Amino acid sequence: MPSSLLNQSVLVLNRHWVAVHITNARRALLLLYTDHARVVTDDYATHTFESWRELSAAMETVKKIATPQFEIAVPEVIMLTEFCKFPPRHVKFSRRNIYLRDNFTCQYCGCVPPREELTIDHVIPRSRGGKTVWENVVLACMRCNMKKGNRLPEEAGLTLRTKPQKPHWLACSTFSLPSQPSSLWQRFLDNAYWNAPLKP
Secondary structure, X not given: OOHHHHOOEEEEEOOOOOEEEEEEHHHHHHHHHOOXXXXXXXXXXXXXXXXXXXXXXXXXXXXXXXXXXXXXXXXXXXXXXXXXXXXXXXXXOOHHHHHHHOOOOXXXXXXXXXXXXXXXXXXXXXXXXXXXXXXXXXXXXXXXXHHHOOOOHHHHOOOOOOOOOOOXXXXXXXXXXOOOOOHXXXXXXXXXXXXXXXXX
16 A cells, blocks of 8 residues: 555544544544544545445545555545544644744745754844743744844844744644645634644
């Protein structure tokens, strides 16, 4: 089986049709096979493993995983059959998540240097009352950080590429996220997610 297809991201909904997680196709198909999930399609129909396998046979333009007995399409969205909770949507304020939010990119000049050459800069310096919060920290390359020093960006002739803010919870997912939003995913996710920077 192509490992790239098995690693494709699948959106996971709870029983209330609320997005709660992202998993890979391998895990999604296992949940489907063990009757812990249903595939959700464009018309909001749900499918068991058997009905999804039958539907896959009729699909012509979708990616399929081949087994010795049959081919099965990789689902975009699955719904858990028993899980009805709403996991906390808190995003931990951490170095890792700042890097993910800012896409490993200097927020002043837009360069993508080696990770060890990126620094976390306080937009309003701490010496001038700036706080260490989502809205006041950005990634900066060493060159821009040195140029800015203990000044505000405009005082150093720098401009922020994006306004720093707390990222959407899915933007800090450990799974690979699609570079182009799936129309089916968009039905279950809000605009804040699609406007958040993604991992490279």
